Amino acid sequence: MRTYKRVWNMDNVIQDAGFLTQTFVPSLIACARYCTEEGSCSSFFFSDGQGQSLCQLHATNVSALDSHASSNTVYYVMNQPVPEVTFECPTNNGGWAKAGLADGTRSMFKLFASTDVTQAHAAANCNSMGAHLLKIVTVEKLDFVRNYLTQCADVKGHDYWVDGSNVGASDYSASDAYKTADGEVVPLIQNAFWYQGSPSNPSLENCIQVSQTNSYYLDDCQCVQPGIKHICEKSAA
Structure with missing residues (x-):
């Protein structure tokens, strides 16, 4: 699996548009795997909701200026060291x-x-x-x-x-x-x-x-x- 790094200044925000795809996943690692399997994905948002955790994939790295508030959400970019669980x-x-x-x-x-x-x-x-x-x-x-x-x-x-x-x-x-x-x-x-x-x-x-x-x-x-x-x-x- 590719490696990812969390972008700390992007906590609790997400985008409404401009993403490759989005789906519900059971865990953060499942979202990372989903991004890995999608060849053009370079970053992703993971929003932890009760039984419905949203995984949103992006082809490019995004900025907070393009995003809006979203509770319990984290953002990761590709090719930086972050270990699997x-x-x-x-x-x-x-x-x-x-x-x-x-x-x-x-x-x-x-x-x-x-x-x-x-x-x-x-x-x-x-x-x-x-x-x-x-x-x-x-x-x-x-x-x-x-x-x-x-x-x-x-x-x-x-x-x-x-x-x-x-x-x-x-x-x-x-x-x-x-x-x-x-x-x-x-x-x-x-x-x-x-x-x-x-x-x-x-x-x-x-x-x-x-x-x-x-x-x-x-x-x-x-x-x-x-x-x-x-x-x-x-x-x-």
Whole structure:
């Protein structure tokens, strides 16, 4: 497959015209493969929507001046190094499983079987190992969690705590209302990054989970909600 590089100043925009073709795909990597198979494609937009992720191919590189706003969208150009997703499946209470994401980051994940933990207790467990709770703050990470990690045998079918909450926020609707433990902003993009209609009760449900019921998009929940497992994460670099 050809290699691609993300154009960071083109986040959250897309074009209405001038593209080769566009179609719905299951993942970011599937969009890259589609561009590779289309001989005249040199760049593409990937817009992650719930069950309907749009892949838009272009014969030339485009600029932000030609584009309009589109939530949860990234843009890649051809012939720059970006790796394919590679990963090992974590197992219940097993060792660290390595993964390489589409944005070039390398991480390790450890899965815990217990559901009898609050978000705070889960985070403390991860911190004790020099790690943190599963963090989702980029399109590539959301794509990895939904289409790879949660398809693993021991992971699939359960709900998981996600690093982040709106505790301390003065405006629950602000774009930076949800932050991870180390202060990164969790994108507040409804019907794209978050499950449809979520966060639905941010004044009472201050923490974040991903669940099979909600197709592993972000969802707000109470910080002491029972029945949620956790995955710890740390850099593999």
